[in-house]
Amino acid sequence: MQRSLKWFASVTTLAMLFVLIGGALVTKTESGMGCGRSWPLCHGQLIPSQITPELVIELSHRLVSGLAGMMVLILSVWAWRAIGHIRETKFLAIVSFVFLVLQGLIGAAAVVWGQSDFVLALHFGISLISFAAVFLLTLLIFEVDKKFDAHSLVLDRKMKFHIYGIIIYCYVVVYTGALVRHMEASLACPSWPICSKTRIIPVQLHEWVQMGHRLAAAIMIIWISIATIRAVKYYKHQRVVYWGWIISLVLVLLQMITGTLIVLTQLDLYIALAHAFFISCLFGVLSYLVMLAVRSNYNKQKAQEVSRSTNTVPSMLLK
Incomplete structure (x- = not known):
């Protein structure tokens, strides 16, 4: 049973990743209206009479999202029953399904009624939360074997500050990136790293959006580098934290x-999809570090209770 659950959880995580990449593909190819103002049907037809590339991309994304939704629901119920005794399981099971439904509703609303670029930019971020919840649920299932030290971590305040701060900031960066795509501002600044070879300061909205995203991304790289240096310096003995930050930096x-x-490359499609893939993976890893930080608080409370009962101070709390 446990082996089957691990297999299904892994496949579901992969399906959610396809949902994210599929959404990016729809945006990059401007296929959002491939089925017209009709949802869930295409142009009001069960089997469309006129097939276009945009229709195939949009309809495929809808089908993959629907299949992923059913898989997430099954995984949530299955995990609830199998490992519901683990503290984070029920919360993640609920979040994974609720946010997947929410992103589907926002996508449907955008098709039927239309939405502003600022609202559409939320779509990817909401899907990202659902993916992260499924990813964490999968890791919980694999953690049952206790083959690594994720259950015994105690993090210091500085590390927890980096973890909480970076994931919140990462979400802001994700939103600015999605806004760049939906506002079609990806090539508003044709030069790199400055906006133009002839000037540094942006002069119109699309350029400000593009350069704002670049600046936000640069700050995130610096911040993750600082956290990684701290992990390498102080957390070599705690593998999940050590490797979690190294993977995040990569x-x-x-x-x-x-x-x-x-x-x-002037918007090469495959590179653009790789861009969406890497940010999805990064957010997943950062989400796991957040779960470890929350778990660290719980571990610290337990250690304090033990110390009070034995009148000793655990060495891990002296750090």
Whole structure:
């Protein structure tokens, strides 16, 4: 049973990743209206009579999202029953399904009634939360074997500050990136890293949106680098924290590289999809670090209770 649950959770996580990449593909190819103002049907037809590339992309995204929704629901119920005794399970099960439904409703509303670019930019972020919840639920299922030290961590205040701050800031960066796509501002600044070879300061809205995203991304790279240095210096003995930050640094650097190549290659589709893939993976890893930080608080409380009962101070609390 446990092996089957692990397999299904892994496939569901992969399906959610396809939902995210599919949404990015719809935006990049401007296929959002591939089925017209009709939802869930295409042009009001069960089987469309006129097939276009935009219709295929939009309809495929809808089908994958629907399939992923059913898989997430099954995983949530299955995990609830199998590992519901683990503290985070029920919360993640609810969040994963609720946010997936929410992103579907926003997508449907955008098709039927239309939405502003600022509202549409929320769509990817909401899908990202659902993906992260499914990803964490999958990791919880694998954690049952206790093959690594995720259950015994106690983090210091500075590390928890980095974890909480970076994931919130990362979400802001994700929103600015989605806004760039929906406002079609990806090539508003044709030069890199400055907006134009002849001037540094943006002069119109699309340029400000593009340069604002670049600046936000640069700050995130610096912040993650600082947190990674701290993890390497103080957390070598705690593998999940140590490798979590190293992986985060690699992913954010790949994110920067693909973001640069999007401009230099004039919106190459595959590079753009890789850009969405790397930020999705980065947010998933950061979400796991957040779960570890929350769990650290619980571990610290337990350690304090033990110390009070034995009149001793655990060494981990002296850090």
